[in-house]
Amino acid sequence: xxxxxxxxxxxxxxxxxxxxxxxxxxxxxxxxxxxxxxxxxxxxxxxxxxxxxxxxxxxxxxxxxxxxxxxxxxxxxxxxxxxxxxxxxxxxxxxxxxxxxxxxxxxxxxxxxxxxxxxxxxxxxxxxxxxxxxxxxxxxxxxxxxxxxxxxxxxxxxxxxxxxxxxxxxxxxxxxxxxxxxxxxxxxxxxxxxxxxxxxxxxxxxxxxxxxxxxxxxxxxxxxxxxxxxxxxxxxxxxxxxxxxxxxxxxxxxxxxxxxxxxxxxxxxxxxxxxxxxxxxxxxxxxxxxxxxxxxxxxxxxxxxxxxxxxxxxxxxxxxxxxxxxxxxxxxxxxxxxxxxxxxxxxxxxxxxxxxxxxxxxx
Amino acid sequence: xxxxxxxxxxxxxxxxxxxxxxxxxxxxxxxxxxxxxxxxxxxxxxxxxxxxxxxxxxxxxxxxxxxxxxxxxxxxxxxxxxxxxxxxxxxxxxxxxxxxxxxxxxxxxxxxxxxxxxxxxxxxxxxxxxxxxxxxxxxxxxxxxxxxxxxxxxxxxxxxxxxxxxxxxxxxxxxxxxxxxxxxxxxxxxxxxxxxxxxxxxxxxxxxxxxxxxxxxxxxxxxxxxxxxxxxxxxxxxxxxxxxxxxxxxxxxxxxxxxxxxxxxxxxxxxxxxxxxxxxxxxxxxxxxxxxxxxxxxxxxxxxxxxxxxxxxx
Numbered sequence: 001x002x003x004x005x006x007x008x009x010x011x012x013x014x015x016x017x018x019x020x021x022x023x024x025x026x027x028x029x030x031x032x033x034x035x036x037x038x039x040x041x042x043x044x045x046x047x048x049x050x051x052x053x054x055x056x057x058x059x060x061x062x063x064x065x066x067x068x069x070x071x072x073x074x075x076x077x078x079x080x081x082x083x084x085x086x087x088x089x090x091x092x093x094x095x096x097x098x099x100x101x102x103x104x105x106x107x108x109x110x111x112x113x114x115x116x117x118x119x120x121x122x123x124x125x126x127x128x129x130x131x132x133x134x135x136x137x138x139x140x141x142x143x144x145x146x147x148x149x150x151x152x153x154x155x156x157x158x159x160x161x162x163x164x165x166x167x168x169x170x171x172x173x174x175x176x177x178x179x180x181x182x183x184x185x186x187x188x189x190x191x192x193x194x195x196x197x198x199x200x201x202x203x204x205x206x207x208x209x210x211x212x213x214x215x216x217x218x219x220x221x222x223x224x225x226x227x228x229x230x231x232x233x234x235x236x237x238x239x240x241x242x243x244x245x246x247x248x249x250x251x252x253x254x255x256x257x258x259x260x261x262x263x264x265x266x267x268x269x270x271x272x273x274x275x276x277x278x279x280x281x282x283x284x285x286x287x288x289x290x291x292x293x294x295x296x297x298x299x300x301x302x303x304x305x306x307x308x309x310x311x312x313x314x315x316x317x318x319x320x321x322x323x324x325x326x327x328x329x330x331x332x333x334x335x336x337x338x339x340x341x342x343x344x345x346x347x348x349x350x351x352x353x354x355x356x357x358x359x360x361x362x363x
Numbered sequence: 364x365x366x367x368x369x370x371x372x373x374x375x376x377x378x379x380x381x382x383x384x385x386x387x388x389x390x391x392x393x394x395x396x397x398x399x400x401x402x403x404x405x406x407x408x409x410x411x412x413x414x415x416x417x418x419x420x421x422x423x424x425x426x427x428x429x430x431x432x433x434x435x436x437x438x439x440x441x442x443x444x445x446x447x448x449x450x451x452x453x454x455x456x457x458x459x460x461x462x463x464x465x466x467x468x469x470x471x472x473x474x475x476x477x478x479x480x481x482x483x484x485x486x487x488x489x490x491x492x493x494x495x496x497x498x499x500x501x502x503x504x505x506x507x508x509x510x511x512x513x514x515x516x517x518x519x520x521x522x523x524x525x526x527x528x529x530x531x532x533x534x535x536x537x538x539x540x541x542x543x544x545x546x547x548x549x550x551x552x553x554x555x556x557x558x559x560x561x562x563x564x565x566x567x568x569x570x571x572x573x574x575x576x577x578x579x580x581x582x583x584x585x586x587x588x589x590x591x592x593x594x595x596x597x598x599x600x601x602x603x604x605x606x607x608x609x610x611x612x613x614x615x616x617x618x619x620x621x622x623x624x625x626x627x628x629x630x631x632x633x634x635x636x637x638x639x640x641x642x643x644x645x646x647x648x649x650x651x652x653x654x655x656x657x658x659x660x661x662x663x664x665x666x667x668x669x670x671x672x673x674x675x676x677x
Binding site: 081083087090102 | 573575576581582590591595
């Protein structure tokens, strides 16, 4: 398959490892989002693909050709930086033309590409302005335009929406999605924002501590997180994690006992029970139903309620001391201090072993 | 008592805050003003006495025929007309302009080249940066002593090197064509530290991402230098050129110690001319007029450069 192929890419800065045998394949027209917290290695991964950082081992191929020995300008990739990195003394037109001139593109062809990109991004009226005369969103478009005119085989975005306000971020997200549908080129988008990841990606690559935790569609990553890290990183509010132990199985499925002894039947086969008997139960807020105290699986006391317009979230402290977030109804009549019951939907909870691995089969 | 208090409150409501509060406010303002003046005062006195007063006093003096020990007589612009006819002064002006043309471009280009070469974190670069800057902290006397030892035809470093190659020694300081270039080379060696440091500071302000974007734009080294680096530091380059123009027009110590302005006024700069006229011939009115002309030349040269660069930018 052509497109981008990373095989066992590792990188260290001095004695500090920053990428640890990362492998990834991206199809020629796929939109992949690399999602992870600060310091997980996602920007370093992007920079190694761009050629701005060297790799210590492994290979990077684009359309079947090895690009890791090549300088950045010869790899056929384009990048949109977080701070846009527009040349401040050049106009937008000159910014876009710079790379084309360096690559020997004929003047007429360069002009055609610039005009076409400006039309696509609706910035024909901005071409003769300097970056200092542009707003944040306009600079963003100029940076994207500079990438488009190079007609690369791979676009890379390094947290391009971080510097924008919330409204502009939402609009620009849609523009980037529309751009991808129009030009159908492989894109890698690095972000720590899961909303951007869930809304833009064909597939999400979740990274943590220099390694890939999971690669999957947004649905797969949300419904079947491979690890506890992915489960708690994707989804807002984060998945509730409760400590538990293996209890005697009632049938073919694993039974868990919560800290306060509450039994919980899961959809994990009993044969998958870990040796040490220690479990971590993951339940999304929507898997916890609030009910009258005493009529659920366990009881808890409401700490506070967040009202978000179309839904509410109740923050509840359980008897064992753990705190969970449960989806409440609208309007939510519960008040802080009230004692409520919590019904746990065992078929939708995830079960992680003490290493963070999800024991529940996907699909 | 209660009635008195009530009437005071009513009075304050009608007439504003009581007199005591206004007095307290004014006294606080006065005290803040006094501290401000106390901080600025000493420098202000020095500035007025040693810079502002001599500036105007010099202009007034230049309109007089004055002797350092005798009286003075108002002669209007006669000193200026005399200067314009004075061949030695015209020679001094041309020497100084020539010197500025030799040193300012060289200091700018070499300073920039050193900054580009040494703008990294390696140990060698740190050492070399310190080495190149160290000449700037020397006094003019030490610098000229060192370079005399390099330049003198009788046992100097260069003449020894030429002798080893079988060539005859070159009398740098006593050759009319070579004296000013020799002073210029001495000055470049002495003054290179400041432009280098200014350019280093400017280079370190250029965001790394601009270079990364240029690398992704397939820009080679030279294109990056001319299209990214130099435009990014052009304001600093302007500052360097203007500072050096102002400094080098005031050439004095190197010429006085190395060549005494010779041979035959070939390396006589304007300031040495002023010194000779004012403190050896005691004709301080004439010297003051020469210093006003120097001031005007420096102003024009510096402002021309400044305005020309502003026009190019807009």
